[in-house]
Amino acid sequence: QVRLVESGGGLVQPGGSLRLSCVDSGSGFSTSWMYWLRQAPGRRQEWVSRINPDSSYADYRESVKGRFTISRDNDKNTMYLQMNDLKPEDTATYYCSPDVVGDSRGQGTQVTVSS
Numbered sequence: 001q002v003r004l005v006e007s008g009g010g011l012v013q014p015g016g017s018l019r020l021s022c023v024d025s026g027s028g029f030s031t032s033w034m035y036w037l038r039q040a041p042g043r044r045q046e047w048v049s050r051i052n053p054d055s056s057y058a059d060y061r062e063s064v065k066g067r068f069t070i071s072r073d074n075d076k077n078t079m080y081l082q083m084n085d086l087k088p089e090d091t092a093t094y095y096c097s098p099d100v101v102g103d104s105r106g107q108g109t110q111v112t113v114s115s
Helices: none
Strands: 004-007 010-012 018-024 034-039 046-051 058-060 068-073 078-083 092-097 109-113
Touching: 004 092, 018 034, 018 092, 018 109, 034 078, 046 068, 046 078, 058 068
Parallel strands: 010 109
Antiparallel strands: 004 018, 018 078, 034 046, 034 092, 046 058, 068 078, 092 109
16 A cells, blocks of 8 residues: 655746655555646646656656656655646646545645746
């Protein structure tokens, strides 16, 4: 079972960067696909990126391709999301999750992109 804690969010100007982290204090991280999800106020949760257990495969929703990079360190039970060239539409609470549904997601970290 995974138990997830996200961090690294904050307020950033458009064009800025943030690096999110997700630590799993449970078991199974190294054998799990992992996802970054996000949810903006009044909007449905959406999938942002995913990575397979050995980091040999990753993909992204179209709107973040070329700007976001997902990675993981299985020795540290940690996943990352490097976010560059942030845009106001990236504003949301970001969650990590072992699946795209998000029932086991963490508490989230707020990302606000505003001038």
